[in-house]
Amino acid sequence: MIQLRGMTWDHPRGLDSVVNSDALLQERCGISVKWDARSLLAFGDQHISEFYEDYDLMIIDHPHVPDAVAADAVVAFEELATPEQMAELARTSVGQSHESYLYRGKHWSLAIDTAAQVSAYRPDKADHSPALWSEVFELARTGKLLWPYKPVDAFSTFATLMAQHGKPLAANGIYIDHSKAEEVLNFMIELATLVPEICATSNPIQTAELLSTTDDYAYGVCMYGYSNYSRDNFRKRLLIYGEVPSFDGKASGSQLGGAGVAVSSASKNKEAAALAAVTISLPEIQATTYGLNAGQPGNVVAWRDPALNAATHNFFANTLTTLERAWVRPRVLGWPDIQFESSQVIYKALVDRKVSSGTIREISDMYEKYVQEQIK
Numbered sequence: 001m002i003q004l005r006g007m008t009w010d011h012p013r014g015l016d017s018v019v020n021s022d023a024l025l026q027e028r029c030g031i032s033v034k035w036d037a038r039s040l041l042a043f044g045d046q047h048i049s050e051f052y053e054d055y056d057l058m059i060i061d062h063p064h065v066p067d068a069v070a071a072d073a074v075v076a077f078e079e080l081a082t083p084e085q086m087a088e089l090a091r092t093s094v095g096q097s098h099e100s101y102l103y104r105g106k107h108w109s110l111a112i113d114t115a116a117q118v119s120a121y122r123p124d125k126a127d128h129s130p131a132l133w134s135e136v137f138e139l140a141r142t143g144k145l146l147w148p149y150k151p152v153d154a155f156s157t158f159a160t161l162m163a164q165h166g167k168p169l170a171a172n173g174i175y176i177d178h179s180k181a182e183e184v185l186n187f188m189i190e191l192a193t194l195v196p197e198i199c200a201t202s203n204p205i206q207t208a209e210l211l212s213t214t215d216d217y218a219y220g221v222c223m224y225g226y227s228n229y230s231r232d233n234f235r236k237r238l239l240i241y242g243e244v245p246s247f248d249g250k251a252s253g254s255q256l257g258g259a260g261v262a263v264s265s266a267s268k269n270k271e272a273a274a275l276a277a278v279t280i281s282l283p284e285i286q287a288t289t290y291g292l293n294a295g296q297p298g299n300v301v302a303w304r305d306p307a308l309n310a311a312t313h314n315f316f317a318n319t320l321t322t323l324e325r326a327w328v329r330p331r332v333l334g335w336p337d338i339q340f341e342s343s344q345v346i347y348k349a350l351v352d353r354k355v356s357s358g359t360i361r362e363i364s365d366m367y368e369k370y371v372q373e374q375i376k
Contacts (some may be wrong), residue, residue: 002031006057010037011205012228013113014059014259017295021280024289031276033057040205041201043259045340056267057277059259062100063186063219065108066333072101074262080274089299092283095324097298101260103331109260110281111298112290116254116326117160118225118319120239122211125218128345129242136221137243140194144218147195148202149344149350156255157222158184158346163327164246170330175367178360185346185355200351212237218363221245224257227296230315241315243322252325258298287298334370341366351371 008014015037025031033056038046048064049071060068068074077086089110090098097111098237119129130136139145149235150156159169161184167177178302192200196217204223211220212235222244229239243251261277263270280290283301291297291308302308303316303323329335349355 001026002029002269004031004033004056004267004269004273004276005054006033006035006059007051007055008035008037008059009043009259010039011127011226012294013226013296014043017113017290017293018059018280020293021285021289021295024285025276025279028183029272029275029279033276040203045336047071047336048167048262052264053266055264056269056273058262058264059112060109060262062109062256062258062260063329063331063335063339065101065103066331067336068262069103069108070333073268074108075265075270075274076108077110077263077274077277078106080263080270080344081278084280088283089278089281092299092301094298094300094303094320095326096256096328097258097323100256100328100331101141109262110277112259112261112277112281112286112298114170114228114258114298114303114323115224115296116244116256116258116319117156117222118244118254118322120208120211120220120223120225120229120241122218122237123240124237129219129240130221130245131243131249131251133245134249137191137194139219140191143196144216145195146202146207146217146220147191147199147219147222148201148204148207149192149199149347150201151347152339153222154188154346154350155339156224157188158256159224159255159327159329160244160253161187163255168253168327169357170332170367176360176364178364180322181360181363185349185359188346189350189353189355193353203257209235212239224313225296225319226293227312227315230312232293238313240313240318242318250325252327253321254322254326254360256323256326256328258296260298272373332367332371338370 048068052073100110244254286297286299287302287305
């Protein structure tokens with residue numbers, strides 16, 4: 001038995017899914033992976049260069065790919081998998097999930113997990129989630145709606161709204177449309193004044209916990225989807241997920257999230273690590289062993305699977321349009337730092353209830369600073 005070490009993130013979706021796939025890896029490949037887990041915050045912010053040397057496999061966020069490549073911390077799958085395997089994974093990817101790991105012409109991770117900002121509701125308190133922003137504001141005025149806007153989540157909503165307005169970040173040669181960005185921030189400030197104060201210190205998991213364990217709220221918006229909360233007996237109350245709110249009801253522009261499985265350049269057995277990564281990314285495994293054990297697959301075959309949808313009260317079918325129309329963050333060296341610093345500026349505007357003349361410029365200058373350093 002080949003023994004490997006892996007690093008994932010600390011949530012049933014990130015940990016239980018891969019731990020429960022180990023028996024299959026042992027049976028099919030003669031490989032066993034011992035998984036460690038880091039916090040969701042570390043998953044989003046920690047540089048891969050800080051831990052890759054200790055692992056064979058790593059579950060990573062796609063915006064980290066350029067920094068990981070620059071640090072020589074990951075190996076391209078074009079060097080490890082067959083063209084046929086890569087073609088199948090590309091063909092069966094959910095939306096742009098597979099392509100989100102493409103950088104400098106190569107894929108540095110495989111989309112094992114996919115998510116985007118969506119909505120949710122309590123079926124014992126409501127019969128649908130809000131599909132339009134106008135409805136979101138109406139429900140917010142009742143005190144029954146939650147919108148998590150901790151700094152990184154505030155950034156996600158900002159990016160989603162910019163894309164929905166037809167001005168996605170880093171498109172058409174500019175990072176940010178200043179006038180539209182100011183409009184979006186004022187829109188977010190208005191919503192922040194309507195939702196409960198706890199939203200300012202909540203992330204999507206904390207919001208899902210509030211919705212599923214208390215009886216104070218009925219709706220959540222711009223929460224990254226977690227199919228766990230749509231599975232029977234996961235929490236006291238069930239959540240039903242729906243598409244991201246939009247201005248036209250088309251559920252486009254949601255910021256794409258999710259996670260990919262990468263092979264560490266420090267691995268002593270890269271071929272075995274790649275075999276394990278490809279195996280748990282295959283459609284038939286994603287829809288069964290992985291997906292039925294708390295996973296949230298990156299493969300569209302799984303998202304359309306009747307058994308997996310039955311087990312999650314149609315979580316996947318209900319949100320697939322959002323995933324297929326999602327916006328992908330740019331693959332730019334330094335993006336984790338750009339996102340972190342931008343999120344602090346956006347969050348301050350929401351808490352202060354004010355967009356100053358320098359707010360948008362500060363966000364824009366941050367991006368330009370990192371891009372110029374990259375050119376140097």
